[in-house]
Amino acid sequence: MKYLRKSRTVAVLSILTVGLTLFLFTYSTKRIHNHNEDVSITKRSSDLASLNISTPILSAAIEHSRGGREALLVTLVNDAFLPFTLSWLCNTRDMGIHSQVLFITGDSESTQRIKQSWPEVGAVQIDGVHPGDQEYSRVGYVELMVRRSEILLQILEKNIPIFLFEVDCLWISNPLSNLKSYRNVDIVVNAVSQRTNVIAGGFLYLHPTEASKNLWRALTVQLNKLGMKIRNSPKNAKVSESDNDQVYLSNLVFSNYGGLRYKVLSNDDYADGNWYKLSKEKRMTLRKPYLINNNWVVGNAAKIKRAKEWGHWFLTENGECDGEKIQRVVKQGQVSGP
Incomplete structure (x- = not known):
């Protein structure tokens, strides 16, 4: 036993x-x-x-962020977005932010036009930016997002706060103070209406923390892999909507990648293109947002048409600012539309 x-x-x-x-x-x-x-x-x-990010971009980023002491308002535009750029500059001319704005452009004409008309803002041309309309989730669009991510990473590595924005957007009032007011976070992002766990890829505020840098490094790695995958495809070829900067960024943010702390902005304060589809009665019940992104519509022509119909286009036919519309929208806050 x-x-x-x-x-x-x-x-x-x-x-x-x-x-x-x-x-x-x-x-x-x-x-x-x-x-x-x-x-x-x-x-x-x-x-x-x-990566070979040109010295002029970093020099301009340092200059327009006052050595990193202020946020850099930065966006990437090509020739097709020059009209949006000029309208947006008129829209925001009295908001006191132009000295902090840097446009990264894909052609010399856009660069020269911006500098000539608006000498206070920064404009730096780079190579490798596709011209013409770039439709969402097409190869050309995705490649622009890859390039944008690379540039933003280089700026962020210089400890410069970044406010990424897009010019196809109506600014009713300056949102910068509100965005900066959120403390103890690494990134401030904007919700996408009617979609849970999705954030806007072209509107965010990045504090230059180690967590935000790690986030952006991971995003750029993912986008570079995608860029390699599609590099031999036609520029207008469709890319799966599960593979783009918005999806990758949303997944990283909502997984608290590397201990990331984030704040999600409400569509009540930062509206997207669905605002234009609401009934007048519904819009009247909402508080006035800081801005309205002109998205949820395909093509630049359709965006310009909608902006003009609603009185949200600030460029006259002769290329000057429409002072009456600036007064009505920015000074008086009248955005009700047609």
Whole structure:
């Protein structure tokens, strides 16, 4: 009997030993796998740091952020977005922000026109920006987002706060103070109406914290991989809507990547294109937002048409600012539309 009990004890200990060994092996393998992923992200991020982002962009970013003491309002535009750019500059001319604005452009004409008409703002031309309309989730559009992400990473690495915006947008009042007011967060992002767990890819405020830098490094790595995947595709070819900057960024933010702290802005304060589809009665029940993004409509021509119909276009036919509309929308806050 003693021999049997001893044998059973040995058998149990053997089973426990094997189980513990398997657990430790599995745990170690998982740690090694995760470590390798971290090393891969780190290595790719290190490679990204050496990307050839031109010195003029960084010099302009430092200048227009007052050495990183103020937020840099930055956006990427091509020739097709020059009319939006000029209208937006008229829209915001009295908001006291133009000295902090940097346009990264894809052609010399846009750069010269912006500098000539609005010498207070920054405009730097880069190569590799596709001209013409770039439709959402097409190869040309995605490649622009890859380029934008790379540039923003380089600016963020210089410890410059970034306010990323897009020019196809109505500004009713200056949102900068509101965006800066959210403390103890790394990034401020905007909700997308009718979609949960999705944030707008072209409107956000980045504090230059280690968490936000890690987030943007990971985003840029993902976008570069996507860029490599589609680089030989026609520029108007469709890209799956599960693969774009907005999806990648949303997943990273809502997973609290690297301990990221975030604030999601309400569509009541930062409206998107669905605002234009609401009934007049519904709009009257809402408080006046800081701005309205002119999205949820396809094509630049359709966006311009809608903006003009609603009185949200500030450029006259001869290329000058429409002072009457600026007064009505910005000074008086009248945005009710047609």
